[in-house]
Amino acid sequence: FVLGLLNDYGLADFYLELSTRDEDKFVGSPEIWEEATDTLERVATASGLELVPDPGGAAFYGPKISVQARDAIGRTWQISTIQLDFNSPERFELEYTASDGSRQRPVMIHRALFGSIERFLGVLTEHYAGAFPPWLAPVQVVAIPIAERHEDYLVALAAELKRQGIRVEVDRSDDRMQKKIRNAQLAKVPFMVIAGDRDVDEGAVSFRYRSGEQDNGVPTDEAVRRVVDAVERRVQV
Structure with missing residues (x-):
């Protein structure tokens, strides 16, 4: 589940790190630690990913598996962590009633899918160098009128895009058209729709990608x- 989730965000190059107990700072018996560590190691090995040891790197209450992701330029980031904790249920005397009516002690699992969400967004920003795929981009479309008289036309188009769940802005600034295009490209907005007199007459726009590729006369x-379609298919452009 964890790897599938990270794949959804475009992170696909992983290895696992197994953090084991610090001999000077841990609670619980060595036997419990060994059981927890062996369990995590078996699961990690079964994933088929590279497993790197991290001796002494665990928290005081239990061993940890962390998912280390490499970004687009090869930097490594710790993303998700799973810690197996046999000790806290013991210390807090936690119990549950099993199906046979007996009292059993649970195992506690500490799981952080993204770590800090702010840090995860920072990792994604670095990974994509700000050029997020359309489904992730904060602004997915900027509508650029060539002149003020074309604004209402693009406002109506923006309203339709919003009805489809698209994040769109109309650039109604006093900047010239080329400056508006440059601003959108510097902001790495995936798509621009540009309209002038001919577009309004024909019910069309010039459809521009952040790469600079542009198709003119595209019906709205x-x-x-x-x-x-690009947002739903989660493709990069």
Whole structure:
């Protein structure tokens, strides 16, 4: 589940790290630690991923498996962690009633899928160098009117995109068109839709990608379809 979740965000190069007890700082018996460590090691090995030891790196209450992800330029980031804790249930005398009516002691699992969400977003920003795939981009489309008289046309198009769940902004600044395009490209917005007199007359837009590729005379319904399709398929552009 953890690896599948990270794959959804475009992180696909992983290895695992097994942190074992610090001999000077741990609670519980060595036997319990060995059982917990062996369990994590078996599960990690079964995943087929590279397993790297981290002697003494565990928290005081139990061993830990961490998912280390490599970003687009090979830097390594600790993302998800799973810690197996036999000690806390023992210390707090936790119990549950099993199906046979007997009293049993649970095993506690500490799981952090992303760690700090702010840190995870920082990792994604580094991984994509700010050029998020459309489904992740904070602003997915910027609508750029060539002149003020084209604004209402693009406001209506933006309203349709919003109805489709797309995050869109209309650039109504006083900047010239080329400056608006440059601003959107510097912000690494995936898509731009540009409209002038001819586009308004024809019910079309110029559809521009952040790469600079541009298709002119694209009908507005086709422009909406392109954006929605890219977001739904979670493709990079």
